[in-house]
Amino acid sequence: MSGPAPEPDSGAESLSSDEKEVTPNGMEGSSGSSGSSGSSGSSGSAEEQPEGEASSEDSSSSSSEEESDEEQEEKESPPYCNESGGSCLPPCEHCRNENDQKEQVTPRRLAGGQFMVQLDAEGSYQCSSTGLIFEVMGRARISYCLLSWSKFARLVQPPWIVGGPLFDVRCSAPGALLSIQFPHCLCLGGQGSGVAFKVLHIKGGGAAIEPSAEFSASHVKWVVSSLSPVGPLIHSQEPLQYHGAVILYKAIDEHPSLSFWVYLATNNDSFIKDISKAVKHSKRKFVQIEKPPVCQKLLQEGKKYRLICEPEAEITPEEIEFVDGSLLKLKSYFEVYLEKPDDFTLSLVEQDSDETVWKARLRERDWIHYDQNKNEQKRSTGSVKRRKPALSILEEEGLHSKKQKTGGTADEMGAKSLTDKQLLVIAKLLDRHWREMAIECLQMEMKDIDDIRASEDDVTMQKLLLLRKWRDREQGQGTAEALQRSLGEKATYEILQALRGFLAQS
Numbered sequence: 001m002s003g004p005a006p007e008p009d010s011g012a013e014s015l016s017s018d019e020k021e022v023t024p025n026g027m028e029g030s031s032g033s034s035g036s037s038g039s040s041g042s043s044g045s046a047e048e049q050p051e052g053e054a055s056s057e058d059s060s061s062s063s064s065e066e067e068s069d070e071e072q073e074e075k076e077s078p079p080y081c082n083e084s085g086g087s088c089l090p091p092c093e094h095c096r097n098e099n100d101q102k103e104q105v106t107p108r109r110l111a112g113g114q115f116m117v118q119l120d121a122e123g124s125y126q127c128s129s130t131g132l133i134f135e136v137m138g139r140a141r142i143s144y145c146l147l148s149w150s151k152f153a154r155l156v157q158p159p160w161i162v163g164g165p166l167f168d169v170r171c172s173a174p175g176a177l178l179s180i181q182f183p184h185c186l187c188l189g190g191q192g193s194g195v196a197f198k199v200l201h202i203k204g205g206g207a208a209i210e211p212s213a214e215f216s217a218s219h220v221k222w223v224v225s226s227l228s229p230v231g232p233l234i235h236s237q238e239p240l241q242y243h244g245a246v247i248l249y250k251a252i253d254e255h256p257s258l259s260f261w262v263y264l265a266t267n268n269d270s271f272i273k274d275i276s277k278a279v280k281h282s283k284r285k286f287v288q289i290e291k292p293p294v295c296q297k298l299l300q301e302g303k304k305y306r307l308i309c310e311p312e313a314e315i316t317p318e319e320i321e322f323v324d325g326s327l328l329k330l331k332s333y334f335e336v337y338l339e340k341p342d343d344f345t346l347s348l349v350e351q352d353s354d355e356t357v358w359k360a361r362l363r364e365r366d367w368i369h370y371d372q373n374k375n376e377q378k379r380s381t382g383s384v385k386r387r388k389p390a391l392s393i394l395e396e397e398g399l400h401s402k403k404q405k406t407g408g409t410a411d412e413m414g415a416k417s418l419t420d421k422q423l424l425v426i427a428k429l430l431d432r433h434w435r436e437m438a439i440e441c442l443q444m445e446m447k448d449i450d451d452i453r454a455s456e457d458d459v460t461m462q463k464l465l466l467l468r469k470w471r472d473r474e475q476g477q478g479t480a481e482a483l484q485r486s487l488g489e490k491a492t493y494e495i496l497q498a499l500r501g502f503l504a505q506s
Contacts, residue, residue, distance in 0.1 A: 133181035166231030
């Protein structure tokens with residue numbers, strides 16, 4: 001691995017004397033003086049902190065992992081992986097894979113987008129699905145999931161920008177996890193001397209920018225200080241070049257014409273997952289078209305790209321200026337409309353050089369199978385025996401008790417929303433990671449949390465106000481079952497017990 005270059009004078013922060021970074025020649029040295037990326041007193045900015053010792057503040061998170069055998073394993077591969085579960089974007093000719101010697105481990109896929117690996121001995125291990133590399137000093141069970149950068153956009157301050165995917169990592173033995181290497185989305189191409197990497201470490205409602213130990217052509221190494229959401233940041237004096245991908249979706253409707261959404265993305269799993277989620281929640285129905293996604297030419301921020309169709313089609317907009325949209329809620333895309341359902345070719349072209357960046361031939365069979373069989377699939381659902389998601393203990397007991405009382409189901413009964421008194425009980429049971437849980441499980445925004453913290457000083461009351469906001473948003477459906485489903489595997493045993501008691505009272 002290479003060490004990060006000393007930061008330029010216009011960088012984000014200056015390092016304290018004990019924060020050493022490795023220079024390109026492999027020697028340690030202090031970073032140069034640099035300006036602030038944000039006020040240290042602001043809750044919406046990240047403060048720099050020195051590299052610390054691994055802590056065990058997240059040891060309580062392991063309680064849910066012990067019940068992993070009862071979790072439902074996901075059957076679908078994420079949109080950012082290929083059939084083998086690995087990254088869909090292999091290293092380019094400029095980026096030698098320096099991690100071939102790392103022992104590859106295939107994670108277990110759990111519900112809620114969670115990954116889990118059991119590491120039995122000291123060493124360095126690379127996840128075959130996400131590219132993460134874990135260095136452990138002994139036996140450890142590590143669980144991790146991919147997060148969206150857009151939910152934490154306020155914490156990323158210029159001149160720092162996103163350098164790769166954001167992960168929430170937990171470990172059954174936090175002291176055993178020494179370091180994590182995060183895959184980054186850049187092609188350094190031997191130009192790493194002008195690049196500085198760090199990591200954004202999100203803690204509660206704020207964050208700290210922490211030093212990276214070193215970086216390579218594909219990864220950024222971080223020495224674990226504590227476990228909570230972490231992802232790589234980058235600052236460069238030169239224009240950045242990205243490994244890119246083109247992702248295609250076709251609208252599914254009864255109209256004979258063709259409509260496609262074409263996304264231009266970086267090799268950043270968080271970015272690509274955001275695209276998949278946005279399409280999934282669209283009012284229209286789409287199916288992803290499987291075509292080789294890898295751009296054959298590197299993407300450069302600030303350059304413009306246009307999409308060309310042969311035969312001609314209506315394409316809106318005519319061009320897109322490429323930016324890393326990781327922090328943006330709304331991702332840019334081309335809309336392609338063809339009146340007749342014929343075969344056609346799409347090409348992505350760099351406007352300045354007129355060079356082709358990506359090209360694919362789309363044929364009717366790429367999507368006709370889905371169109372022809374969607375009704376048949378619906379009819380055959382009842383005849384094909386499929387494994388249903390296992391009900392939680394809470395849901396099973398709730399349905400059973402209500403059937404005993406009335407002979408009906410919980411839906412027929414119309415379960416009552418949780419009261420303020422009941423929500424207060426849950427608020428007192430939430431641990432120090434309640435802010436992350438609110439964002440990931442209850443779909444809250446950082447602004448919601450900041451507003452609550454500004455209006456109330458008591459932490460327990462802050463948690464209560466947040467839970468009330470969730471309940472009110474559910475519009476009469478803020479029940480014990482609904483809260484348990486939202487919290488998923490992050491609900492502790494004590495919270496499940498409390499929700500079970502509330503259900504028994506209804």
